[in-house]
Amino acid sequence: MGTTFLTAVRGRSGRLLHAAAAALTTPLLPADYLALFDPLLGGRWPAGRVESVRPETAEATTLVIRPGRGWGGFRAGQYVPVGVDIDGVLHWRTYSLSSAPGRPGEPFALTVKALPDGLVSGRLAQDTGPGTVLRLGPAQGDFTLPEPLPERTLFLTAGIGLTPVMSMLRALARRQGGRNASAGDVVLVHSAPDRAATVFGRELRVLSRRMPWLRVHLHHTRTSGRRLTPQRLSAVCPDWRERQTWTCGPGPMLDALRQHWHEQGPAVERRLHLERFRPALPAAASGAGAEDGLIRFQRTGVDVPAGAGVPLLRAGEAAGVAMPSGCRMGICFGCVASLVQGRVRDLRTGEITGEPGTLVQTCVCTAVGTVAVDL
Numbered sequence: 222m223g224t225t226f227l228t229a230v231r232g233r234s235g236r237l238l239h240a241a242a243a244a245l246t247t248p249l250l251p252a253d254y255l256a257l258f259d260p261l262l263g264g265r266w267p268a269g270r271v272e273s274v275r276p277e278t279a280e281a282t283t284l285v286i287r288p289g290r291g292w293g294g295f296r297a298g299q300y301v302p303v304g305v306d307i308d309g310v311l312h313w314r315t316y317s318l319s320s321a322p323g324r325p326g327e328p329f330a331l332t333v334k335a336l337p338d339g340l341v342s343g344r345l346a347q348d349t350g351p352g353t354v355l356r357l358g359p360a361q362g363d364f365t366l367p368e369p370l371p372e373r374t375l376f377l378t379a380g381i382g383l384t385p386v387m388s389m390l391r392a393l394a395r396r397q398g399g400r401n402a403s404a405g406d407v408v409l410v411h412s413a414p415d416r417a418a419t420v421f422g423r424e425l426r427v428l429s430r431r432m433p434w435l436r437v438h439l440h441h442t443r444t445s446g447r448r449l450t451p452q453r454l455s456a457v458c459p460d461w462r463e464r465q466t467w468t469c470g471p472g473p474m475l476d477a478l479r480q481h482w483h484e485q486g487p488a489v490e491r492r493l494h495l496e497r498f499r500p501a502l503p504a505a506a507s508g509a510g511a512e513d514g515l516i517r518f519q520r521t522g523v524d525v526p527a528g529a530g531v532p533l534l535r536a537g538e539a540a541g542v543a544m545p546s547g548c549r550m551g552i553c554f555g556c557v558a559s560l561v562q563g564r565v566r567d568l569r570t571g572e573i574t575g576e577p578g579t580l581v582q583t584c585v586c587t588a589v590g591t592v593a594v595d596l
């Protein structure tokens with residue numbers, strides 16, 4: 222019976238059925254009921270189903286995921302929030318997409334490395350099989366290539382930091398159509414412990430043979446006995462100062478590169494684009510610019526003093542208000558509420574917004590003076 226119903230919903234007559242169902246099921250949406258049959262049909266909370274799993278190295282795994290309704294696609298180089306159910310608790314993390322963007326609804330790939338203390342990365346990289354359903358947030362990030370492409374590009378990556386760059390390289394390879402076309406002049410310098418620990422190593426070697434516009438330099442720290450420092454970069458890419466550079470890897474490496482580019486002056490520094498894996502967490506409570514005030518949870522009828530720098534989510538929970546939430550880090554949009562009155566400050570950016578009706582992320586927004594939210 223479920224199959225017949227779902228097939229009907231997909232067809233023309235299904236649209237009429239959908240409209241009628243919407244009237245009957247308000248305030249829930251038909252999609253909420255469809256999600257009971259198949260989580261991928263519930264557009265309110267986009268989800269994806271793991272179609273296949275491919276080991277890349279001993280620690281890194283690629284998951285090919287077919288997204289369901291309501292997921293908006295991505296650009297090469299972006300990352301996506303992923304919600305993983307572990308023992309009944311939804312844990313959110315962000316992961317870079319490793320595939321080239323395809324058509325809407327097409328499967329995409331995430332490549333995840335199991336971190337030593339990583340509850341979610343370990344589950345995804347080592348203990349997730351085909352058929353697993355994962356919640357998805359909207360793809361995010363501006364670590365993407367401009368259009369038109371720069372004449373000369375340098376990708377500088379280490380370890381699993383190659384993932385977003387791999388998405389870009391695959392997109393470029395697909396766009397250029399292969400051997401006789403050009404994506405300008407692209408150099409990839411990638412550092413990994415050794416050949417076995419190099420994600421996408423085989424594909425990189427094939428790409429560099431087939432694409433004349435691409436030059437790949439793989440640096441193996443374990444076998445060479447030394448790290449690839451900014452100072453050694455000139456040996457493998459002498460014109461790095463003139464290239465637009467995209468870099469992704471461990472934090473200390475990015476800090477060293479930022480410093481090195483900074484020392485070359487503003488014109489060179491402007492050509493450096495960095496991607497850090499961990500999003501900045503909301504700032505700790507701070508009195509800077511804060512005002513005393515009140516948070517009114519309109520529907521619940523609860524008033525709470527607006528503590529300086531305290532996220533609305535935490536203030537509401539402390540007062541016993543049922544607050545929707547997810548990642549608590551500003552990535553999943555599982556905590557949004559409509560602002561009825563007043564202004565809020567985004568703790569990540571310091572930006573103040575205050576239009577009635579604005580959807581605010583309560584986990585990363587704090588009250589500026591007196592505010593009312595629709596909760």
Ligand code: FES
Nearest residue numbers: 547548549554584
């Ligand atoms: S964005 Fe995830 S809980 Fe706020």
